[in-house]
Amino acid sequence: MSNNLSRRKLIATGLAATAGASGLAVAARIADQYGLVPPDYGGLYGPGATLTYAAQRLLTRHSMAREFSRSQISTSPRANGAPPKSESFKRLEAGGFADWRLVVDGLVARPTTFSVADLKKFPPSSQITQLICEEGWSYIGEWTGVPLFQVLNNVGILPQARYVVYLSFQPGWRNSIDMADALHPQTLVTYGMNGTDLPARFGGPLRVRVPRQLGYKNVKYATRLMVTDSLQGFGPKGQYSWYAGI
């Protein structure tokens, strides 16, 4: 039996046994003790969701999203939705997004505003991964950008940091991840796709890529990253659940 399998079995048996013996609430309390409780949006999360999140986090915290070979890149990837139609976006696009800015602030030592050119000065990282929409379609693409942990190291996250909330130029589009995902090597602030600058329909000039979570966590047209210790006021969009691990 592989190490991984025995660990998985141990966790599954442990949590399930606890749940069976004393109810899900106890499992939730254990999860709480180990920092595995998902943020609560006014009671949306019950003990069941907590248990799922806790088990997922224990199993996947250090795991990698699957990477593919170049020959597997989708030839006609689906862009879901159109770029912003506002005059201000069109002006930025016409200027090659030279004036696009990404603000990184919140619980950081040095709040900083980056241009796309600034982000391109970090050591780049590329990944061929799958974007999976919760509606059931997916495509494989190559994304290039700077690992989010590099940006966070640059601005210096404070010890209280627990989440990174990211906002989009498109009103209403935002999301957030916990520090485990924010510091994960495959979580990128992307500016490139399939060998070119990230096209506007795929979220250019900047998109947060979180390949271990579903499509909607991969917010396009990123304008701001806020490091926080709580998600109060930054809940999930609509009916989508906050944690969307694949």
Ligand SMILES: Nc1nc2c(c(=O)[nH]1)N[C@H]1C(S)=C(S)[C@@H](COP(=O)(O)O)O[C@H]1N2
């Ligand atoms: N700003 C913004 N980000 C977004 C969306 C959007 O409409 N606007 N759609 C989300 C959803 S539901 C999915 S599945 C993916 C789609 O990514 P794609 O356009 O590369 O297919 O982007 C996500 N990020």
Ligand SMILES: [Mo]
């Ligand atoms: Mo989606």
